[in-house]
Amino acid sequence: MSTRTLIRGGLVVTAADETHADVLVEDGRIAALAAHGSQDWSADRVVDATHKYVIPGGVDAHTHMQMPFGGTYASDTFETGTRAAAWGGTTTIVDFAIQTKGRALREGLDAWHAKADGQCAIDYGFHMILSDVNDGSLKEMDLLVEEGISSFKLFTAYPDVFYSDDGQILRAMQQAAGNGGLIMTHAENGIAIDVLVQQALSRGESDPRYHGEVRKALLEAEATHRVIKLAQVAGAPVYVVHVSAREAVAELARARDEGLPVFGETCPQYLFLSTDNLAEPDFEGAKYVCSTPLRPKEHQDFLWRGLRTNDLQVVSTDHCPFCFVGQKELGRGDFSKIPNGMPGVENRMDLLHQAVVDGHITRRRWIEIACAAPARMFGLYGQKGTIAPGADADIVIYDPNAQQTLSAETHHMNVDYSPYEGKRITGRVETVLSRGELVIDQREFTGRAGHGAYVPRGISQYVG
Numbered sequence: 001m002s003t004r005t006l007i008r009g010g011l012v013v014t015a016a017d018e019t020h021a022d023v024l025v026e027d028g029r030i031a032a033l034a035a036h037g038s039q040d041w042s043a044d045r046v047v048d049a050t051h052k053y054v055i056p057g058g059v060d061a062h063t064h065m066q067m068p069f070g071g072t073y074a075s076d077t078f079e080t081g082t083r084a085a086a087w088g089g090t091t092t093i094v095d096f097a098i099q100t101k102g103r104a105l106r107e108g109l110d111a112w113h114a115k116a117d118g119q120c121a122i123d124y125g126f127h128m129i130l131s132d133v134n135d136g137s138l139k140e141m142d143l144l145v146e147e148g149i150s151s152f153k154l155f156t157a158y159p160d161v162f163y164s165d166d167g168q169i170l171r172a173m174q175q176a177a178g179n180g181g182l183i184m185t186h187a188e189n190g191i192a193i194d195v196l197v198q199q200a201l202s203r204g205e206s207d208p209r210y211h212g213e214v215r216k217a218l219l220e221a222e223a224t225h226r227v228i229k230l231a232q233v234a235g236a237p238v239y240v241v242h243v244s245a246r247e248a249v250a251e252l253a254r255a256r257d258e259g260l261p262v263f264g265e266t267c268p269q270y271l272f273l274s275t276d277n278l279a280e281p282d283f284e285g286a287k288y289v290c291s292t293p294l295r296p297k298e299h300q301d302f303l304w305r306g307l308r309t310n311d312l313q314v315v316s317t318d319h320c321p322f323c324f325v326g327q328k329e330l331g332r333g334d335f336s337k338i339p340n341g342m343p344g345v346e347n348r349m350d351l352l353h354q355a356v357v358d359g360h361i362t363r364r365r366w367i368e369i370a371c372a373a374p375a376r377m378f379g380l381y382g383q384k385g386t387i388a389p390g391a392d393a394d395i396v397i398y399d400p401n402a403q404q405t406l407s408a409e410t411h412h413m414n415v416d417y418s419p420y421e422g423k424r425i426t427g428r429v430e431t432v433l434s435r436g437e438l439v440i441d442q443r444e445f446t447g448r449a450g451h452g453a454y455v456p457r458g459i460s461q462y463v464g
């Protein structure tokens with residue numbers, strides 16, 4: 001049976017414009033927008049958005065639900081992680097399926113489908129991590145692009161785990177140049193970093209803060225430069241994930257000034273946290289261990305600037321939570337054994353709204369970097385990332401004046417700490433629709449595991 005929902009009285013904010021409009025939702029899609037009260041629409045349900053923003057659901061293009069890493073698993077399952085995402089106003093995630101070395105891409109993809117199927121509260125897609133570039137996996141890339149896995153992550157970091165050498169990365173980029181796929185790179189010089197890790201440990205430097213010291217900004221910049229040049233040789237676009245160093249932003253900016261199809265993502269942890277957090281005493285710094293690492297505070301200005309100038313296009317979370325107790329603690333006495341990753345899928349939309357309040361970005365830029373650009377980058381735009389007739393009715397009613405304090409006591413992510421504990425935020429998600437269904441209704445979860453559907457993606461709309 002068809003359900004009509006009318007969202008009345010709000011300010012509709014998209015990446016393109018801001019309009020005082022009512023929004024009519026029918027059969028899970030946006031049916032129409034019209035000036036407040038100008039249409040006599042009947043509806044089964046009316047959502048009052050007076051004094052609120054009506055924004056597209058967030059698109060978080062970088063998550064790792066229940067990812068195996070460092071001898072343990074990221075602590076959010078697809079069920080808990082997507083529920084938390086909904087609480088935070090995100091209605092689509094793109095997670096990473098992983099190829100095991102020596103095995104087919106298909107096997108990894110099937111395994112990730114099995115984990116997510118029937119578990120998700122919101123829609124989801126997959127990128128594929130290439131851990132083993134060979135003739136077989138290169139051929140498989142073509143098939144995956146055709147069926148909606150149109151992006152592939154390769155690592156210049158983590159030797160013996162996900163690492164690919166330059167020749168392998170070049171071959172994957174050449175394949176992507178032919179099939180329309182987008183290569184994503186984790187750009188840090190992992191070989192050099194491993195030398196520095198061993199040298200630090202042999203000097204007795206074992207605390208979490210040394211994680212930040214050995215993973216040098218210059219080694220992020222070097223790898224960023226290298227993958228850009230490899231992409232140029234291959235004639236392929238490249239998207240650099242979790243950019244944290246000002247020197248890496250400079251590499252992206254230089255390439256983009258030359259007109260190259262080079263794109264970059266940063267994450268809230270690099271915008272709001274720093275090496276000061278990694279240096280917290282009593283092993284508390286372990287909560288902030290992720291790669292690329294947090295940088296000294298000075299880098300934040302360059303990331304904000306990159307987001308304003310569009311040298312960085314996307315803010316994703318790299319949500320990869322590990323509990324402090326029992327997981328982060330695996331690295332007591334050896335920082336290199338701390339599982340890499342931080343939580344954030346629930347906090348991204350709020351933290352970026354705080355950035356609007358603080359004057360770092362405009363309201364429309366908030367929607368661009370958190371909704372529209374990630375949707376476009378990963379072949380979802382039109383269906384996701386905007387509020388326009390025909391788009392999925394993934395809509396957030398956002399109260400820009402509500403006050404909240406971020407805390408592990410109140411968040412919904414399955415992790416025993418918040419990296420943002422005690423941070424005051426102006427603005428809060430009030431109501432969330434996913435394909436027209438209420439999943440958060442005035443700060444109550446009304447969704448269900450299994451509502452979220454797998455979304456096959458097209459070719460990047462930045463590229464194709």
Ligand SMILES: NC(=O)NCCC(=O)O
Nearest residue numbers: 290291292318320340341
């Ligand atoms: N980023 C991180 O520390 N963990 C997740 C894996 C990755 O994205 O490299």
Ligand SMILES: [Zn+2]
Nearest residue numbers: 186241242291
């Ligand atoms: Zn990475």
Ligand SMILES: [Zn+2]
Nearest residue numbers: 062064318320
């Ligand atoms: Zn990641």
